[in-house]
Amino acid sequence: MMGLVPSASASAQTEGESVETTLLAQTEAGGDKSPVEGVEIIVYDAVIVDRQIESTGAEVGRASSDATGYVSVALPAPGQYAVELNVDTLPAGVELVRADKQILPVEARIGQPTRVLFNLAEGDAAGAARNKTSDSVLTRGARLLFEGIIFGLIIGLCAIGLSLIYGTTGLVNFALSEQIVFGALVAYFLNSILGLNFIIAALIAFVVGGLGSAALDLGLWRPLRKRGTGLTAMMIISIGLALFLRFFFLFLFGERSRPYEQYAVQTKILFSVGPVDVLPKELIIIVVGLFLLIGTAVGLRRTKLGKAMRAVADSNDLAASTGIDVDRVVTSVWFVGGTLVTAGAVFFGLNSQINWLMGQQLLLLVFAAVTLGGLGTDFGAMVGGLVIGIFTFMATLVVAPELKNVGALLVMILILMFRPQGIFGRAERIG
């Protein structure tokens, strides 16, 4: 691997994978930036989870910046790396604005250079820049709120899928976590392996996720209902299914996290609202997510199928006696639920990355959202999702980011203690 270390020349790597950056230092607060020459960057193998470097391995290569500040290191293959700026090689007076950003995680993409950004500044400018990055609580709060809303929409989509299925069949579906991974993987396969445009891939994945979900109902859950299998037994069967699928996806996909092809590294800011910078992909998630959530709520109340779904949820027998084909309605619910869950999954993958554990990461938060809103209510699941999403992100203002899910789970337990039917649930649903 050491043979791949390029000379520290300006010749850019135009083919193959590489990491590149242009080192510019701010010379005075608010002023121009000038290139920094002769600074070394070092690239290591790494494992990255959730945009954080989990561990670093062997050195892959190193190089120093040229007169324009440009530096590039060739990589042996696409994948996860850590890029370190050697602070000992910085010229006198120039420093990193944020000391904790000395090593950056990189997900190198196939056949093209991947850019990283080190924020450098000289003397006083460094202090001023530092003040800007360590923003006030209010500014950070606004950004976290925005991220929380996006995450809340993702959870809400999954929660409404879980809730619809629970409402009509009474099943607490633990395999939802793997339906999440399935949907995200279908979109990944279409987008990154077959090379389809992301939006087309996502739309196809929505349908495939729904069909897969309906197929599960036809092939597994409906026969089980027919033979009178109890709900507890079905819940445990869903756990078995989840374990089987989870490790099947690991078998197929491996442990590594992967991004979708477009939108993976997207730094172009669409517009800003106060301190909040909105990226194109974030706008997509918000618009499509809201459309799907509101569409589901309206559809359940206005369309014939939606009304039938609610009738089945109220009482299987009464619905059947009014001539509703309960089996068909339940399969439709599985389709709609699967589609919504896939939408949540694809958005989650778009917002961060996809990996075989993403379903598990989301599942408990989805349970929390559903419990908070009230099991079996569509509106509750949406609101619960938003509350959990926002709470999870805002919690990082006070607790370490690695503990952000703990708060959401504690909220769920508290709600169960004082209002077990959830905010919008009916008390009679509880035993």
Next chain:
Amino acid sequence: MDWNSIISNSLRSGISQQAIIFALAAIGLNLHFGYTGLLNFGQVAFMAAGAYGVGITTNTLGAPLWVGIIVGMLAGVVLGLLLGLPTLRLKADYLAIVTIAVGEIIRLVVRAAVLSDTTGGSNGINGFANSFQDWNPFNNSATYGFRLFDRINLEFSGADVWELLVGWTLVLLSVFVVWRLIRSPWGRVLRSIREDEDAATALGKDVFRFKMQSLILGGSFGTLAGIFYAVQQNSVQPDNYATQQTFFALTAAILGGLATIWGPVVGAMLFWIILSFTENVLIELIDNNIMPDSIMERSQVGPVRFMLVGLTLMLLMIFRPQGIFGDKREIAIDERK
């Protein structure tokens, strides 16, 4: 294909420390689910409470090992109270969701970097149970056991024999406790709660109290499993206490047979025999180039054996919910709400 080593490894797994841990955890789950009808999906939380109870008391606070073991057991009891109070009056689904959530909360908290002074963060706690090996009466440099038909290797080191002896003694004691309790009036109340909570209440039984006792006692077997795991490994690692461990133990309990005395123990032994057999056969197939790399590489053996666990759990619940030894009428899971 080296069948001698495949069979040796599988048999050794069946009586291994892992089988002991799963047997203890499954005995607890059996008391919860098999006898009382409680859905505890967070047995791993009890295991973690025990393991970290020992680890923190001995390593961080510097107490002797036996104090740590007592603290670990107490931690399990406290956890049972905390879990039971908000959930035992609610529908079974809620206990399931809360227990699974608490298991995850504990894992996230103990692996957090901010607490690494106490819990060791993601590195866990190591080297706190040296005195357990000091008590070992066997000779560590000698091997004990025999070779079956001169081929099947059932020889163990002194340290292994000591761990297995302590572990299986704990399992036998736990089985004895459950056996005595289930034959007692107390055990009959538990089973009546499983069959019909309202009927038990109508007979004047304080259902909540009995459920709580069952939750704590069954959890204590899980706590014991966690303590044994920690002491035997001389280490506590947070990621060994992931959610799926509960489901693996549940699979073992259902495999042997819920609501039977020996079901969880036999289930745990079989679970590890099957897991080890699958792994060893697959590795031999790959190493001897019988299985082409295009189908499966060595790194994919791990996932395949856990796929098998999931499949086993599904098929058991669909076709034989009473497992090997169970009585279908006792596993009234189909009629239960």
